[in-house]
Each structure stands twice: as structure tokens, then as C-alpha cells.
Amino acid sequence: MSLDLAPDRIGILPTPQPTPAPAPLSPNALRKIVRELAEQPDQWLHRVRLASDRWYERLALTDDHEVWLISWLPGQSTGFHDHGGSRGAFAVALGEVEELSLGGAEQGLLIRRVPAGSARAFGPEYLHDVRNTAPGPAVTIHAYSPPLSEISRYELRAGGLVRTAQEGPEQW
Numbered sequence: 075m076s077l078d079l080a081p082d083r084i085g086i087l088p089t090p091q092p093t094p095a096p097a098p099l100s101p102n103a104l105r106k107i108v109r110e111l112a113e114q115p116d117q118w119l120h121r122v123r124l125a126s127d128r129w130y131e132r133l134a135l136t137d138d139h140e141v142w143l144i145s146w147l148p149g150q151s152t153g154f155h156d157h158g159g160s161r162g163a164f165a166v167a168l169g170e171v172e173e174l175s176l177g178g179a180e181q182g183l184l185i186r187r188v189p190a191g192s193a194r195a196f197g198p199e200y201l202h203d204v205r206n207t208a209p210g211p212a213v214t215i216h217a218y219s220p221p222l223s224e225i226s227r228y229e230l231r232a233g234g235l236v237r238t239a240q241e242g243p244e245q246w
């Protein structure tokens with residue numbers, strides 16, 4: 075056996091392989107992240123803006139998750155949406171929001187009040203609508219893993235949720 079070290083082979087580096095995506099964080103791990111951050115207003119309070127258009131700002135982005143700060147004036151809502159296969163969690167830091175989701179056939183539309191100090195966490199298939207139905211503003215902190223790559227929007231119709239649009243990062 076001879077080594078194949080022909081001159082034209084020497085010095086050629088192996089083609090770099092793309093590093094595999096890190097495993098996504100669990101909903102519970104994301105819940106811990108948003109809960110802890112919600113309890114540290116010095117980390118985000120100075121960034122909050124209240125705007126008649128929906129306002130949000132990304133606080134952190136890593137290989138395996140991202141964190142967003144969102145404000146809610148009374149009446150502001152997301153509409154029903156998914157998270158493009160990402161897991162997620164949100165904590166209410168100030169005020170309170172309401173979360174709508176579809177339960178099973180017997181449960182129908184579920185409406186949960188999510189007050190300051192509480193958090194919700196969900197898996198990759200979850201759909202919900204988050205809204206501020208309270209008289210004052212609210213601030214929430216959200217984490218997604220992997221970082222959001224797309225979301226789809228849905229309308230609640232008589233037969234259930236119908237997908238109506240898809241958005242990528244360039245739209246948010």
C-alpha cells in the first residue's frame with residue numbers, strides 16, 4: 075500500500091462540514107428563561123416602548139434560542155399563529171394578557187388569563203392568540219427554540235383554524 079500524496083493533493087484542506095443544529099431547548103427550559111428575565115426589570119425596562127403599532131424587540135439570540143420583549147397596549151393582539159415548529163414560552167412581566175387556544179373537540183376555545191408573574195410554555199405544534207384585554211398596558215418576555223424561522227397566521231372560522239398567511243423574519 076502506498077500513500078496517495080500526489081502533488082496536486084497536498085495542501086488541500088477537507089471541505090468544512092456544516093455544524094449540526096443544536097438540540098432545541100425544552101418548553102420548561104424556555105419557561106425558566108422567561109420567568110427569570112421577567113423578574114429582572116433592570117435588564118429590559120429601559121427598552122420598552124408603547125406604540126399604536128405592535129412593538130417588540132429581540133433581547134438575545136443564540137444558536138439554540140432567542141428572547142423577545144413585547145409591549146401590549148389595551149386591545150393589541152397577535153391573532154392566531156404558530157411558531158414554525160419552534161418551542162416557546164412567555165412570561166408576563168407587567169400587566170396581564172389573555173391567551174386563546176383551541177382545546178379538543180369537547181373543550182372548544184380556551185381562554186386563559188395570564189397575569190403578571192405567571193408564564194406559559196408550549197411545544198412545536200402549538201397555536202395561540204395573545205391579546206391585552208385589560209385596561210392598562212402589559213409587557214411580556216418570550217423565548218423560542220430554535221430561533222423563529224417562520225410563523226403562520228390563522229383565522230378562527232366555524233370549522234376551526236384556517237391558515238391564511240406565512241411570514242418570515244423579514245416581516246418582523
Ligand SMILES: [Fe+2]
Binds near residue numbers: 155156157202
Ligand atoms: Fe406566539
